[in-house]
Amino acid sequence: MSTFKQRLPKHDTLFIPFITAGDPHEDVTIELALALQKEGASVLELGVPYSDPLADGPIIQAASSRALAQGMSISKAIKLVPKMRKKGVEIPIILFTYFNPVLQLGLESFFALVQENEIDGVLIPDLPYEESTEIRTLAEQNEVAYISMVAPTSKERIEKISKDATGFLYCVSSLGVTGIRETLPEDLDSFLKEVKASTSIPVAVGFGISTSHQVEVLKEYTDGIVIGSAIVHKVEELQSVLLNKETRSEGIASFQAYIASIVSPIQKCEV
Amino acid sequence: MSTFKQRLPKHDTLFIPFITAGDPHEDVTIELALALQKEGASVLELGVPYSDPLADGPIIQAASSRALAQGMSISKAIKLVPKMRKKGVEIPIILFTYFNPVLQLGLESFFALVQENEIDGVLIPDLPYEESTEIRTLAEQNEVAYISMVAPTSKERIEKISKDATGFLYCVSSLGVTGIRETLPEDLDSFLKEVKASTSIPVAVGFGISTSHQVEVLKEYTDGIVIGSAIVHKVEELQSVLLNKETRSEGIASFQAYIASIVSPIQKCEV
Amino acid sequence: GRFGEFGGKYVPETLMKPLEEVEKALDEAMQDPAFKEEYLFLLKNYSGRPTALTYADNLTNKLGGAKIYLKREDLNHTGAHKINNAIGQILLAKRMGKKKIIAETGAGQHGVATATVAAKFGMECKVFMGEEDIERQALNVFRMKLLGAEVIPATSGTKTLKDATNEAIRYWVQHCEDHFYLIGSAIGPHPYPKMVRDFQKIIGEEAKQQFLQAEGKLPNTVIACVGGGSNAIGMFYDFIKDERVELIGVEAGGKGVHTQLHAAKMEKGTKGVIHGTLTYLLQDENGQITEPYSISAGLDYPGIGPEHSHLSSIGRVRYESVTDDESIEALQLLSKTEGIIPAIESAHALAKAFEVAKTKTKDESILICLSGRGDKDVHTLVNLLERKEKEYEHI
């Protein structure tokens, strides 16, 4: 049984925040992770910065650039996790990374590192179902969840993707890359219903979610909500406060307050 | 019988200077004509300035531009001649003009003007033998000499050109346009001999002659020597002196001195 | 050496013999199957002929009138019809044993074509170009140099094409013994206008065949732009005998033929002699040649090929004009609807054709000579369209 399931809190609605490792600094990343857990995060998506993040919008691209400028890499990102654990992060941690850095490590070495560093799952946004056979096998062998994505265009693909999905199933809310969207597609509910019907693992929705109102509406249709760009954007805003050690705790407090405001519709207590 | 023959002085070697009408001013042109006669000119070539003087080098092109800027035209140039006559120019005057201005006047009107204004001959450098049938007929009817040219490339053409030549036969010294040349072609003498053998009218040589040394050498082989660019260049040099009425006579004196120096090898007296 | 009353050889005596030699060599060459074969071989394997005949379906639908066909001389090596003639003449030069080439150029297209064939035949090449044009057309000057040609600035007169031609002729007079003068348009003394036509008439011959294959009949109208007129004579020639085919030559109307700024020799010019030939040209009342104007560097020549004067005088070809603005509009329209950016020269023919097309039925068709591509004009267009935008902002 994977560590993902063991670590997953029994929240009614899963709150799955995304932050980029090393943005604006790896020490801050650890503290942000803790803060998110405090505000009820059920799972943490830890993003590995990448030079060519095809699935990301400008906000996460910029975070990638800042993190790369700090010297962040896939190995360093992975090695951040034990530090988080040490500081008290207990929720499952999913490594969000593009495929190429994984490939450079080598798949076997990658999974060895992942397991060794207490990472619970892996999400590779540019590795679709058909290309992921080997990696899913390795994930299973290493007891690591391999998070699959389905999109509004997936249609008849949903079935096969769901069948092999582990951890949670990530529903992309709308066509496009990550980012903040004012409105979500009108037919999102029917899409989510269809996906939920296809699987027994939790179904989370992401891409474009940034307000408590959206969270309020969506929690009816989904088991979990992924929030990325809105959070990363807040980190960018607080960047200088967070980088300065003297003002960091103040920054973390602002960050927590912001997170609380978005996820307010979700009850923090476990079911 | 043409007025050309009547007016031609009986010089041993004909000195045939060229000046551009209206360069730098029509009043000056008249005085230059007189000065040239004083220095022994046998025939005057009066150039009509033209926008596109194909057969001319830079010196005469520049003179054309100056004269055009002064408002000179073919009709005005023609009408300068009676003024010259009035001032005492008695030698034959040849109008040197490109064909297009003639064409615009109309051939009949052109010859009427030429005759009326006491011009003795016409030289059209861009009207070769084959294109000149009509104009030669008109020239004959109007008792105006039509000066033909032969060039080093003319070869077997010399015969037919010579046959119909009137006034004098103009030998182009070398390939090229008008201008000042340091050296003349080595085989010029044989070319001149050939031309002389082909005709009974005087044979003059032109293009590139600018020094008394050249005149000295050439007079052995020819009946006449045409000097254009060297003279026009001197006019250009003296331009401001000649334009200023107060210094004009001084300028004319310098001009005459220069002419005298070039033509010194030719005896002024008539044979 | 005449087309009706037009043409002839109005040149200094020195050039008569060289011209006779060119004429004689040309006559012999044209009788020699090997010469024609080599010419056609190079057109095919070097320049890429036959050039395509493109049916402009989008544009035809948009205008709603006659079918519009484009003869794609822009697809030739170096980007215009100029190469057809340059290949023909350099072969003649080779046949005559000449190893040095002279050419004149305005915008630089003929200069590039000549430098190109001179490179291909290992000959020395001097291109005369007005000092002003050298500055305005710096990229073409660089292309010529890259091709190994020497570009000689013409500093006399107005320092543009007319004077470059004067300088080239003067240089030729001086060096006619070992130099071949490769004239770029259907102008100059005999036999040049005829020679250039004979090396360009492949345009019309190909186009006719291609058109017959596409439509099964002849076009109703054939249209080409006219500066000196080499693409036009090349396009028209094979159609002259097809009396029912309407032929239209389009001159540069510049700022309008009612102004002084145009290059409409047929409409506004008079008979005269320019660069050795008797034809229509722009001149003042004293027979001084005046400077033409057109936004198109390839059309602002003060004369027109003598055969065009003849074809006009016998009523076989109609010559009309199109303004700068009309040509630019046509250029933009073709670019946006057919994905072809034409030379501004060619856009003059297009503008007239679009006008004519609207007056015709869908059963009729118009064949246009797209003489060259517009890449060379992009600089001009950028400046022009930016200026227009600014003017518009000021309103």
Next chain:
Amino acid sequence: GRFGEFGGKYVPETLMKPLEEVEKALDEAMQDPAFKEEYLFLLKNYSGRPTALTYADNLTNKLGGAKIYLKREDLNHTGAHKINNAIGQILLAKRMGKKKIIAETGAGQHGVATATVAAKFGMECKVFMGEEDIERQALNVFRMKLLGAEVIPATSGTKTLKDATNEAIRYWVQHCEDHFYLIGSAIGPHPYPKMVRDFQKIIGEEAKQQFLQAEGKLPNTVIACVGGGSNAIGMFYDFIKDERVELIGVEAGGKGVHTQLHAAKMEKGTKGVIHGTLTYLLQDENGQITEPYSISAGLDYPGIGPEHSHLSSIGRVRYESVTDDESIEALQLLSKTEGIIPAIESAHALAKAFEVAKTKTKDESILICLSGRGDKDVHTLVNLLERKEKEYEHI
């Protein structure tokens, strides 16, 4: 969707369905004689194919080795091989009922080709181009606009081709329902590398036929430059089965492969994923893609088409590199001896070919893909050669 181990579809899930649709439509289209007919009709009547095969006689004599033949893709409409693929893909877009086109471009050549076919088919066209490239290639930007395309600056990353491609893909992810992404090289996720190859293989098919006609046998060596590798795969494809024909792909060696400034993916790159495909690319030890360098804007792409990686791995094609300086020398040599100014991209293939030619006998022959014309590079060359002159003066 693989060439050996290379290729694949490494894209966000959102694009899987659109890619499947492209693949399905492509398979159907390729079975449909009407589709192929329209593709060939446009290649002939719009782009001017077949392009010529030119025997470089002067150059062959000068080098004294193998015969040199040039496949003249520079004679295509818009000046390079890019249009072959653009025509094929826009026909597919039409067949799929799409009316909006997306493309990425580096130097602007593929952008111009795409804007061209979009205009011809009356489609809306957005071209993504790095902000820096927009500045460096202002004339091509203007051409695209003239053709009615919208040029969208890519402001992320290094603001060059790599990022323009990222932006194009991101835009496509968002608008895949009604947009067709028209990729310009043999790169990207399956079926793009295969599709681009299939629309470019006409180069090699034509060249082989023409070569057989000219020489009565196959060439000994076929050479093409490789950026993404579309002209090369198009040229090589029909020769792959002719095992005795040596195939050489030439990458950009920039300032030298011993420096950091090059684009030699085969020589210096490692396997990885870029823009949806598994292939050789330039990256650091953490799998971050690094910026390539070449004087040629068309070759400085960090990846190479996956089929090339395969052909290299099975030893069928040899990949070598040529530096900036060597390519410029070759460009100058071809210009001066054959009157053809090649694109700097193509000059890389030429440089290698000239080197190889010298080592071969006169009975042997080399076929080179002259992928595009050099007019677009004249600005770069002017700056470069002026700088070299200055450096020389300082010595």
